[in-house]
Amino acid sequence: MEWYYAKNGQQQGPVSEGSLQELFQNGTIQGGDLVWNESLTDWVPLSSIPGFGNSSEPAYTPPVSGIPAAPASVAGGVVVSSAIPSGQPSPPTYLWQSIVCVLLCCWPLAIPAIVFGTKIKPAMEAGDYGSALEASNKAKMWCLISFIVGFILQAVIFGIAFVSGFAEAAQSAQ
């Protein structure tokens, strides 16, 4: 299992479970520090991982306190803060799924998926995790729409071709 951990607001890793244990034991990372691996949907404090729980640790610290908050950006007079460590891995871009949809499904509906997909990296680079996640979810949604609509359209086209094919066969048999 490969682990990532957040130290001073920076994502570190990947490291093996053994290395993570070592880092924990030598005090490089503490129970309140956030860690993540592929099986987790979100970053969690290290103390919540079995094997790292430590009763001598101070009381459970809320996830974000161990990390400096992501830089707040001012957009249109409104202070926007994602409140998520800047070391958060980028949300999926769904790029290959979008390209498969463009090639094989209903391509006009897969274009928005690619457009939203390309917005994720710039948003992450600007430290705006919220926008990146939103774009990621929209990319996923358009991939699904393209897939479903494409599938239905193909089914309808097949259906018409078959019905007319049978009609023709029946007519020529007469």
Add this chain to the structure above:
Amino acid sequence: MSHTGRKWAATIPGLLLFAILALYLRNADLASPPRLLPRCSFHVLTGWHCPGCGNTRATHALLHGDLIGALRQNAILVIGLPFLLFWAFRSWMQWVYPQRIRALPFRWRQSYTYTIVAVVVLFGVLRNIPLAPFTYLAPRALPVKEIPESEVP
């Protein structure tokens, strides 16, 4: 099972599926309706050629080793295919062996994506122009038996 092992285990059925689809397409008879192959819904609905029209015929031609025939059906697919395969392989490598991948000698820019989209859109427009040089960009109709209009429900 290790992480890498699991990713390989997910890759193999995907490749098998691709191989089966390729074999199916290779042995398909494109000239006899009803073709059990997907059709471009954009073309069916509008009558225009989209940038992807002819992809099935082009892939069919490629699977029979007919590069010229494939280019004649959809030039942009044939030109783009090596890049697409390279990108697919690289993305897969990045997924399975993230520490082994080396950076490309250039950085992908947003403008490259826009350029590709612009070229594809332009190709889609040009292949619908019914004049001499542009007609080579349009897919060639295969001798498919026409279904009489009256029998289309």
